[in-house]
Amino acid sequence: MDEKIFLCSICNINSGTCKEDCKFCSQSVRYKADIDRYKQKPIEEIIKEAITARDSGALGFCLVTADKGLNEKTLEFVCGVAKAVQEVAPELRLIACNGTATIEQLLVLKSAGVKAYNHNLETSESFYKEICTTHPWSERYETCQNVNAAGMVLITGGIFGLGETPEDRISMLKSLESLNPTSVPINFYHHNEALELEPNSLTVNEALALVKLTRKMIPNAQRIMVAGGRELMFGDRQSEIFLHGANSIVIGNYLTTSGRAMNKDLDMLQSLNLEVAKTVK
Numbered sequence: 001m002d003e004k005i006f007l008c009s010i011c012n013i014n015s016g017t018c019k020e021d022c023k024f025c026s027q028s029v030r031y032k033a034d035i036d037r038y039k040q041k042p043i044e045e046i047i048k049e050a051i052t053a054r055d056s057g058a059l060g061f062c063l064v065t066a067d068k069g070l071n072e073k074t075l076e077f078v079c080g081v082a083k084a085v086q087e088v089a090p091e092l093r094l095i096a097c098n099g100t101a102t103i104e105q106l107l108v109l110k111s112a113g114v115k116a117y118n119h120n121l122e123t124s125e126s127f128y129k130e131i132c133t134t135h136p137w138s139e140r141y142e143t144c145q146n147v148n149a150a151g152m153v154l155i156t157g158g159i160f161g162l163g164e165t166p167e168d169r170i171s172m173l174k175s176l177e178s179l180n181p182t183s184v185p186i187n188f189y190h191h192n193e194a195l196e197l198e199p200n201s202l203t204v205n206e207a208l209a210l211v212k213l214t215r216k217m218i219p220n221a222q223r224i225m226v227a228g229g230r231e232l233m234f235g236d237r238q239s240e241i242f243l244h245g246a247n248s249i250v251i252g253n254y255l256t257t258s259g260r261a262m263n264k265d266l267d268m269l270q271s272l273n274l275e276v277a278k279t280v281k
């Protein structure tokens, strides 16, 4: 495991237009959450965000679309964005997160300069049916297998606090481990009043134990990333995630919720004497 902290920034290049019914997701059109919704973020805005991310120490820049999976139009858009970002910020490692994808689609992204693909299993196979009825968990697993087959870096993780049991958590972590991911993003459910799920009831100690458990159960992953819900879940105990095995965080805003100012995270790392990763394998 890399001891330096990998910082990643996410950019929702398309937002809030998904027709799927994942119960934790405010980007679904079904729940009418009060969020920004647009088909394509203007390229100038994306470039601006990429430069800010790079200048703040981010190494990863993730191009996220809110849809079930890639189609021809989305693929063309993501590839165009990837090429434009590389021209201005070649130091950034480009990640795409665009839902289900075939090996062929992934190879197109790869040839456009996208190095890694993020597709989360979200939760255990058996609990997934309670969370989403419009597509099966097996499609998620298959996309992750496709990422490996396409020779891209696999980023896959999940979300805690959806009402899953401890057994579901173990099951999800075992499934993740079986995919041999390079990076495992773990999220903590951030409740939105438009969503029918109950708010996340995990305590900070339980959440820290889950970070540790993820590290323990997926020992070959280079990175355990604490992603969405970090500020809300850990509050003023955020720095403890690093003592429990995390070595990566998302900086800046999340997809539909605000993160804290990037400089606060950099200050936190400095106060802990943690070095920010400048290169990635």
Ligand code: SF4
Pocket (backbone or CB within 6 Å): 018, 019, 020, 021, 022, 025, 026, 027, 028, 065, 066, 067, 068, 099
């Ligand atoms: S498929 Fe993705 S974007 Fe669509 S509702 Fe589910 S989690 Fe949200």
